[in-house]
Amino acid sequence: MKLALIYAILALIATAANIGAQELWLSVYFGPFSLVISVLVGTVVGLVIKYILDKRYIFKFKSRDVAHDSQIFFLYCVMGVATTTIFWGFEFGFHFVYETKEMRYLGGVIGLAIGYVAKYHLDKHYVFRTEAV
Numbered sequence: 001m002k003l004a005l006i007y008a009i010l011a012l013i014a015t016a017a018n019i020g021a022q023e024l025w026l027s028v029y030f031g032p033f034s035l036v037i038s039v040l041v042g043t044v045v046g047l048v049i050k051y052i053l054d055k056r057y058i059f060k061f062k063s064r065d066v067a068h069d070s071q072i073f074f075l076y077c078v079m080g081v082a083t084t085t086i087f088w089g090f091e092f093g094f095h096f097v098y099e100t101k102e103m104r105y106l107g108g109v110i111g112l113a114i115g116y117v118a119k120y121h122l123d124k125h126y127v128f129r130t131e132a133v
């Protein structure tokens with residue numbers, strides 16, 4: 001139960017970073033594809049933060065060196081493809097249905113929450129194993 005609470009708190013931090021990065025991007029860039037780019041920026045920011053937090057506080061994983069850490073990060077990203085699809089589907093779905101920034105972000109938060117639950121199990125079994133890579 002303690003691990004679930006810690007994971008939820010870290011997921012909230014990564015979610016806030018993701019949504020915050022999107023909002024920051026949209027406050028400085030108004031050009032073509034600004035919304036899509038903001039979601040990509042938020043995704044990258046959230047991904048990096050979540051990787052660092054998960055690796056250290058959830059899985060207590062120590063990589064052997066930079067090359068090993070790069071391989072683990074690559075696996076982490078690969079496992080995130082499906083969960084990112086869930087997140088984007090909710091965020092863009094809410095955007096198209098409700099046409100407000102607030103509802104788009106709500107969709108993003110819901111999608112991230114669902115995706116993070118799935119991602120934990122994927123990461124536990126395929127990424128942060130002692131014999132990984």
